[in-house]
Amino acid sequence: MRAKKSFTRIIIITMMSFLIFACRNEQENKANRTSSDTVDTAKTISSASKTLTLPFIAVVDSNTTRIELQANPQKSKVPLNKEELAEALNIKYPEIKLELGKTSHDTLLVNIPSATFLTQQMGTTGALTYLAEATYAFTDLANIKVVNFVFKEGDHAVPGPYTRKSFNTKNI
Structure with missing residues (x-):
C-alpha cells in the first residue's frame, strides 16, 4: 500500500513539474515571439515612415483654430507618386483606409470605404486636418x-x- 502511495505521489509531482515547465516555456516563447514581432513591425513602420512622408503637415493654431499647412521638414527629397x-497617409492614419480611384483630367478620385473614424471619431x-493633408499631398502632384x-x-x-x-488655411 505504501508503494502505491509513493508511486501516486511521484506521478503527481511529475505531472505538476511537466505542467509548470510547459506553461513557462510557452509563455517565454510567446513573449519572445511578441517582442520579435513588435520589433519587426516597428522596423517596417519606421523604415516606411522615413521614406513615405507627407509633403505637408497640418498644424492647428490654438488661438484662431485655423489649420496651417507647413512643409514637412522630413519630406522625401525624391517626389512621391500618388500610390x-x-x-x-495610410501609415500616418491607420484607422482610415484610403483607396485610390481613377484620375480624370485634373481630378483624383479617392475612396474611403469605412469612414466611421474620419466622420464620427x-x-x-x-x-x-486629415482632408487638408491628403488634399495638399495629392495636389502637390503636377497634374x-x-x-x-x-x-x-x-x-x-x-x-x-x-x-x-x-x-x-494660412498660405504656404
Whole structure:
C-alpha cells in the first residue's frame, strides 16, 4: 500500500513539474515571439515612415483654430507618386483606409470605404486636418488640382471635391 502511495505521489509531482515547465516555456516563447514581432513591425513602420512622408503637415493654431499647412521638414527629397502618398497617409492614419480611384483630367478620385473614424471619431478639426493633408499631398502632384473624396457623410466630414482653397488655411 505504501508503494502505491509513493508511486501516486511521484506521478503527481511529475505531472505538476511537466505542467509548470510547459506553461513557462510557452509563455517565454510567446513573449519572445511578441517582442520579435513588435520589433519587426516597428522596423517596417519606421523604415516606411522615413521614406513615405507627407509633403505637408497640418498644424492647428490654438488661438484662431485655423489649420496651417507647413512643409514637412522630413519630406522625401525624391517626389512621391500618388500610390506612395496614399500609403504614407495610410501609415500616418491607420484607422482610415484610403483607396485610390481613377484620375480624370485634373481630378483624383479617392475612396474611403469605412469612414466611421474620419466622420464620427476624429472630431471636426481632426477630420479637416486629415482632408487638408491628403488634399495638399495629392495636389502637390503636377497634374492634380482637385481631390474628390468618396465616403459616407458623417458629423465631422463631408465627401466631395476638395482643392487647396477648400481649407481656411494660412498660405504656404
